[in-house]
Amino acid sequence: MNRVILHVDMDAFFSSVEVADNPRLKGKPIIVGGKSERGVVSTCSYEARKYGIRSAMPIYKAKVLCPNGVFLPVRYGRYVEVSNKVFKILFSITDHVEKVSIDEGYLDVTDIDEDPKLIALKIKSKVLMTLGLTISVGISYNKFLAKLASDWEKPNGLKIITKEMVPMILFPLPIERVHGLGKQSVKKLNNIGIFTIEDLYGLPKKYFSEYFGKFGVEIYDRIRGIDNREVVTERERKSVGREITLKEDTKDIKKLKSYLKEFANFISKYLEKNNISGKTLTVKIKTASFENHTKSKTFNKYLYLEKDIYEEGCKILDEVVIEEDIRLIGLTISSLESNNLKQLTFY
Structure with missing residues (x-):
């Protein structure tokens, strides 16, 4: 069966909740996102999307596209x-x-x-x-x-x-609708004339493995209507972290590390509350030109103390070559494990 x-x-969702809470907003272009000009759009109403506004767009750009929009802070x-x-x-x-x-x-x-x-x-x-x-x-x-x-x-x-509808119903769809294809993969495929699922469908199975790596066969199967993933009723959290868009772009390492201190405090409290620890730390930065960079380090020992997370995060940041001002910084811990399942040694 x-x-x-x-x-x-x-x-x-976010903008719909705002309308449900305040019906006077119905029919208006609503943009929910960061409070400052340097924030980004979390989501927007369908009325706002008609102006070309999309999630992750800088707030200042959204205001240019839709100056009469209703801009609201995130009420997570x-x-x-x-x-x-x-x-x-x-x-x-x-x-x-x-x-x-x-x-x-x-x-x-x-x-x-x-x-x-x-x-x-x-x-x-x-x-x-x-x-x-x-x-x-x-x-x-x-x-x-x-x-x-x-x-x-x-x-x-x-x-x-x-x-019975597959694969014909899929053929006209753009390839970006295929789960597993990222922006870079889509761009590369577009460059060789692959724009629709029908275009992608015609490629040999061997090509998928060579071009997309270990996920190639899954992509090959999905556009043929094959996907054996189960509905998973319980999902383990894979990482814990925080990030922030700065009020002003900066190269000031001392200031950047002050944010890592805040993040380490949050992460440590979460780990302690949930009785878990992590082995991999990742520092994320976004430059003033909106380029994302991440650097990770996996340790032999599990971390959970604020002091250790902060100090190791700072060491990772010190290894990042910062050539232009930074507009966003983040810190994440992953490779999580329950403290009840492992004999842990900390600093």
């Missing part, structure tokens, strides 16, 4: 609260729910003896009635196609992709 997977995606705590209520509705349908992010998730409803479309309509109705939000739902026999379907008729969409 074919699996039945639903992908639920909340429409322009409120969004988490609403997200939890949405997922409570999803869990009322089935326990087989995988939370991918604050505003999207998968449901495996294979064992529910009910028309999947009716299940989707029930979810959409409950979310709208209780929270005043619209969501888009995609239905298919695997995760890749379900996610594609949820994005098909946004906002407030409902799309079903069956086996």
Whole structure:
């Protein structure tokens, strides 16, 4: 029996929550993001997208494109609260729910003896009635196609992709819609005349392995409607970190390290609270010209103390060649392990 997977995606989530909380904002171009001119757009309403505004765009650029837009600060705590209520509705349908992010998730409803479309309509109705939000739902026999379907008729969409529709329904889509293809891969493919999934479909399987590495076979399979990933009901957190866009670009190492101190404090408290430690530290910087750079170091010993995380983070930063001013800095710890599962030795 074919699996039945639903992908639920909340429409322009942050801005939709703002409208639900303040109906006077309905129909206006809303941009949610950093408070300062140096911040970035977290999300925006569909009205704002008509002006060319997109997530991760600098706020100053968004203001140029849409000077009459309603610019609001991120209220992350409120969004988490609403997200939890949405997922409570999803869990009322089935326990087989995988939370991918604050505003999207998968449901495996294979064992529910009910028309999947009716299940989707029930979810959409409950979310709208209780929270005043619209969501888009995609239905298919695997995760890749379900996610594609949820994005098909946004906002407030409902799309079903069956086996009989594949691969023809995929052919007109741009290759950037294929999960696993990053921006650089898309750019390289465009440079050799590959723009649609139909173009990609014609390439031999060997090419995928050579061109995309270990994920090549997965990409080859996905555009043929094959995706064997299960809906994972529990997801381990893989990393803990913080980053900040600076109020002013700077090369001042002392100032940059002061932020690492704040991040180390946050990370240490989180690790201690959850009784975990990590072995890999990563420092991230973004330059004034918006180039991202990361440098990581994996240790033989697990870290959890603020002092150790800060000192090692500073050493990594010292190894980074800073040729221009920095606008963003971040610190992340990964390779996490429960303290109950390992004999740990700290500095």
